[in-house]
Amino acid sequence: MTTSERVCRRCRYFVDDPHAVEQAFVGLTILSSAWGDTRGNQGLCIVHQQFLTPKLTCNHFTIRR
Amino acid sequence: MKRGLNLFKTEDYWAIWLGLLVIVIAVAFFWSGSTLKPWVVKPGSWSTLAELGSDFAKHAGGYVAILFGFGAVFALSMKVMGRDVRQFLLGFVVLFAGALAIFYLAGWSIMQKADLGAPLLALLVGLVIGNIKAMPHWIAASLRTEYYIKTGIVLLGATLPLTLIAEAGPIAFLQATIVSVTTWLTIYLAATRLFKLDPRFGAVLGTGGAVCGVSGSIAIGGAVRADKDHIAIGIGVVSVWAIVMIFTLAILTKMMIPLPTVGIAGTPAQVTPTGAWELSPAEAGAWVGTSEYADAAGFAVVAEIAEEHGDAAIYAFTLMKVIGRDIWIGIWAFVLSIVSVVYWEKKDDVNSPHGRVAATVIWERFPKFVLGFFAATILMSIIAAQAPEDRRGMAPMKGTFKSKAQKANYDADFSSFVVPQNLADRFIIDTGSGTISFVGKMSLPDLREILKTANSDQAWALKSLHHESDWYESVLLPKVIDPIKTLRSWAFVLCFLCIGLSTRFRDLMTFGLKPFWAFTIGVIVNVPLGFILTTKVFVDYWRGLQ
Ligand code: SF4
Numbered sequence: 313m314t315t316s317e318r319v320c321r322r323c324r325y326f327v328d329d330p331h332a333v334e335q336a337f338v339g340l341t342i343l344s345s346a347w348g349d350t351r352g353n354q355g356l357c358i359v360h361q362q363f364l365t366p367k368l369t370c371n372h373f374t375i376r377r
Numbered sequence: 378m379k380r381g382l383n384l385f386k387t388e389d390y391w392a393i394w395l396g397l398l399v400i401v402i403a404v405a406f407f408w409s410g411s412t413l414k415p416w417v418v419k420p421g422s423w424s425t426l427a428e429l430g431s432d433f434a435k436h437a438g439g440y441v442a443i444l445f446g447f448g449a450v451f452a453l454s455m456k457v458m459g460r461d462v463r464q465f466l467l468g469f470v471v472l473f474a475g476a477l478a479i480f481y482l483a484g485w486s487i488m489q490k491a492d493l494g495a496p497l498l499a500l501l502v503g504l505v506i507g508n509i510k511a512m513p514h515w516i517a518a519s520l521r522t523e524y525y526i527k528t529g530i531v532l533l534g535a536t537l538p539l540t541l542i543a544e545a546g547p548i549a550f551l552q553a554t555i556v557s558v559t560t561w562l563t564i565y566l567a568a569t570r571l572f573k574l575d576p577r578f579g580a581v582l583g584t585g586g587a588v589c590g591v592s593g594s595i596a597i598g599g600a601v602r603a604d605k606d607h608i609a610i611g612i613g614v615v616s617v618w619a620i621v622m623i624f625t626l627a628i629l630t631k632m633m634i635p636l637p638t639v640g641i642a643g644t645p646a647q648v649t650p651t652g653a654w655e656l657s658p659a660e661a662g663a664w665v666g667t668s669e670y671a672d673a674a675g676f677a678v679v680a681e682i683a684e685e686h687g688d689a690a691i692y693a694f695t696l697m698k699v700i701g702r703d704i705w706i707g708i709w710a711f712v713l714s715i716v717s718v719v720y721w722e723k724k725d726d727v728n729s730p731h732g733r734v735a736a737t738v739i740w741e742r743f744p745k746f747v748l749g750f751f752a753a754t755i756l757m758s759i760i761a762a763q764a765p766e767d768r769r770g771m772a773p774m775k776g777t778f779k780s781k782a783q784k785a786n787y788d789a790d791f792s793s794f795v796v797p798q799n800l801a802d803r804f805i806i807d808t809g810s811g812t813i814s815f816v817g818k819m820s821l822p823d824l825r826e827i828l829k830t831a832n833s834d835q836a837w838a839l840k841s842l843h844h845e846s847d848w849y850e851s852v853l854l855p856k857v858i859d860p861i862k863t864l865r866s867w868a869f870v871l872c873f874l875c876i877g878l879s880t881r882f883r884d885l886m887t888f889g890l891k892p893f894w895a896f897t898i899g900v901i902v903n904v905p906l907g908f909i910l911t912t913k914v915f916v917d918y919w920r921g922l923q
Contacts, residue, residue, distance in 0.1 A: 352387075372728065
């Protein structure tokens, strides 16, 4: 796997499913949505507990199955 | 995700498809010599149960048509986006019934005396129910606030003239930029310098207050790699303040806008504020556009104003909030992502998430539904320009004049009427058929000129003729624009009901005092700044907008 493929988008610790994102943030749907373009493809890293864009990486990367 | 599939994977794109579909259907009906109007209805006003019953019986078919029309497209979109359609549909039927009940409640004479319109009622009723009992999953599945408001905004595009965007757009952008930058800096500095919060947390809070509310916090949260808890707190603070501001701004603006008067053509005249604390409806809309945090929350205020004062407040709000603030979120995300990498993050830590955010984020975060809004505006402006040049408006000498402001029966005698010399070749009196007609569009100065020698009955007939001579007002508006506006009202009320039903203050108010006060300082700066810019600095632009 190349370095450019070791990104959050492919990592098993990256939660970018819109439904899961809405579950993770209480109240998000009151005035916004995880199915909108402003959230887009960003997601939650459950290792670092940070909200991230999908093209980052770190040493904890583990391929998503 | 493939680009083609992307066009059907977000609510932004579905709002575009649904909005444009409605507009195309409305125009297709019009070109085939018909109109959507009989099928696109909302409740009227009533004061007795018998009146309510007869209004419901008259409109029941229309309600079913709207429920099926909206329900079918929303359900299809849910299916394509990979969601549970059955749950959504069950919830949507209940939500739609709730919106219908709200419309009827707002149409009750007692509510009209209390000056409570459907937008605020939907929010109030929703908040009461939502805070007494959490919504079951199958109803929660249909509470898609942002989806409904985006659909409403695309439909709104069909009713907002392109020339208005060209004229007031640059001013809206300038004012919005001044307010956005000032508010962002205030909240950011208060958060980081005064309360020693993490700079990325300050950026999340600042963008929530300065650009586009919760969506802004989410967009920037990802760009600056904010902690999950910081975003969760940002959502709580922004949502609570947005709801507080709905009621604050709605009450204030409704008190500050003078009651509408009647103009020469028998339609509501432009409100001209005289006192320092008086606002025109457009000024109110611009102020709300600078001082509300989320689109849905701001539309709740201006839709309430529009119930009594017409659409000027909605237009000004849209220019200020959607065009002036929302569409720049991608640029904020890109700039702050660079600031975050350069100044805010720990260097050389390979265990932390690292990598640069590309400039493509400007497009990725762009709220795509705005493209649908522009497409609708352009489409309708092209259609509105198709008015036949040799159109001859005609009005009966005996009939009823009816506008939003006035209604009168008249029986005019034009046999010895003296037509002004300069209009003699365009004004035709046909006593045989009992009609008067006018070639081309009668301007207000034309009407003023003809009215000089008219008696009372003749004046009503001439006002009718003035209306009939305007192709846009007498043909396109009732047959195409009004049905689109009605559907827009449905989308808005569905949205406001969703805000109320999905807000549970107990779940939201889990934030500490530091982020709350940092945001509150931003509010204290933002609200008066928005008011001064709107009513003093750029007053000529907003006061001139109708
Ligand atoms: S930051 Fe690391 S652990 Fe987290 S999702 Fe990205 S690659 Fe995976």
